Amino acid sequence: MARRALSSSRTRPLAKAIEADAEPIEGGDDVTDRICSTLAAAIGNGALKPGTKILEDAIAEHFGVSRTVVRGALGILQRDHLLERKRNRGTFVAEPSIEEATQLFEARRTLEQATIERVVERATEADLDQLEALNEEEKRLYDVDGSAAGHGLSGRFHNELARLGGNDVLTDLFNNVTARLSLVMVLYEEEKRADWGADHHHDIVAAIRKRDVKLAQTLMNEHLADIESRVRLTQSQGDRHTFVSVLETFSAK
Secondary structure, three states, X not given: OOOOOOOOHHHHHHHHHOOOOOOOOOOOHHHHHHHHHHHHHHHHOOOOOOOOEOOHHHHHHHHOOOHHHHHHHHHXXXXXXXXXXXXXXXXXXXXXXXXXXXXXXHHHHHHHHHHHHHHHHHOOHHHHXXXXXXXXXXXXXXXXHOOHHHHHHHHHHHHHHHXXXXXXXXXXXXXXXXXXXXXXXXXXXOOOOOOOOHHHHHXXXXXXXXXXXXXXXXXXXXXXXXXXXXXXXXXXXXXXXXHHHHHHHHHOO
């Protein structure tokens, strides 16, 4: 069945974020999971930015479910701190505070260190070959045009590393933290670069192949420090993002 077209022009940004091959289905756990995973992926990839209003009617129409089902899915994402409900205004993509951003960076460093230790113990050479192939594709995309696709693969590299750690609870925590950090980067990033650490990733994989935990952890810390150096956690930076977003929205009309 072909995906139904979303009737209103207000739904177009959301439609771009939704999977191209999704088909409307009836309510239940499966569709709730699909709604959650679709919105979480769109947030993590920057398609839905901090402060974006979530259009419940567009989601309900796209997935062929009631707004009650949609609200249940949005409630899950609120508990995961990816969305926030504003009284009498609706549901919006979350806008992390400076304090929350600081805590998220700290949590990520802790999770990455634990992940490295587990991956060194558990990963096979075939696993590391796949990581290396992902890294090579990441570098190729950056070399071509420094595109957002390369950025997406950078995120996939870390998610795959977490998966190879073999602890599903840690992986879920890691995926949530990195999705929330994508919002932090949109709000507070000051120095934008095309390269999100492809060379760092290559060195980290090489250290894991040597089964050198300390070296791999040190390299990961350096990589994360580089990412954090691009961010200025000040209210003025968050205010600037909001103001620039307003200019972009209204100048496009």
